[in-house]
Amino acid sequence: MFEVNQNYAKLPGSYLFANIGRKVSAYTAANPDKKIIRLGIGDVTQPLTPTVVQALKDASEEMAHAETFHGYPDYEGAAFLRKAIVERDFQPLGVDIGMDEIFVNDGAKSDSSDLSDIFSLNNKVAVCDPVYPVYVNTNAMCGRAGDYDPATERWSNVIYMPCTEGNGFLPELPRETPDIIYLCFPNNPTGMAITRDQLQVWVDYARKVGAVIIYDNAYEAYITEDDVPHSIYECPGAQECAIEMRSFSKNAGFTGVRLGYTVVPKALKSSDGVSLNSMWATHQEMKFNGVSYIIQKAGEAVYTPQGRAETRQLVAFYQKNAAAILSGLTEAGYTCYGGVNSPYIWLKTPNGMGSWEFFDFLLNTANVVGTPGSGFGPSGEGFFRLTAFGSYENILEALDRIKKI
């Protein structure tokens, strides 16, 4: 009789956003006349931009003709897209990343999970707390996280780095030495950013202790402040210790299209000299058949002058929402963080309410959906995340309803 991977049984529950979806569906079924405003999952709501739509149409048309038809894509991504990425995302920063260090994927989530395949199960993982749950759960699923303790809501073999009001929601260097450090800035869920100098401390630390940083940079487009880095590779030495993940989801609205990329620099080597770039190339060849030509052409269009202008407008739309949430809630007496370099606002629940208690309260009284902070880890308890990914009118209506409760 076959046996299954027992690590799955150790997971304490299902995916946070699936849980929220179920709760909201139950509420909607019981209250069909209520208008729910969803500011929970960070899913974009604006349509794709005209330049992207045209590229999708043109690429589809190419597929209809034998001379321009494309079969299996390249495992690492099309050269035209990797060239645009290098030229637009890194060269303007003065960062020298080669096309053969870019691996195109279907969005940051899969790679943030799959990257754990190339590291030893003996490696110790460090994560921020609160944290995007995928980092921890996927390490747990492959057996690297140890055992889950429901009392502390922590895994025995994971180093948690609390990000609290006390430390400005920035992790401190851990006492116990990690091998793999997950960092996400601008941060999901707190919406807080890290400065170049602060990130340099992590790069220097990782090099000193021989750790690798997995840097989730999915929210880069929302950076507004000059001292916030647009890539970890702006920090000298980062190419020797960091992998960076980017996504087209939150900037170009590709959550439903699916496109992202991971940078694995050639200078990044394990303690015994193995190149992570070669290992990741092998991983992709063995486990991935690339991203469809049509979608990669849409990604290339994002980097054209017109595509870039449209993307900036899209991001500005959500930034305006974020500013409205931040000022509206602050006026209403809430203590809020994030929202300046990020589409996420991290607010303190009122009157010491628990995160899930506030979730239910907000759903029932204001018909507004957000994400309970504790769903991102124990240090998220007492906090709540709202996203700016709605329509401006709905955001104003949500604020109005929240002010009245």
Ligand code: MLT
């Ligand atoms: C979030 O809401 O935290 C993310 O958008 C969810 C995801 O990307 O999986």
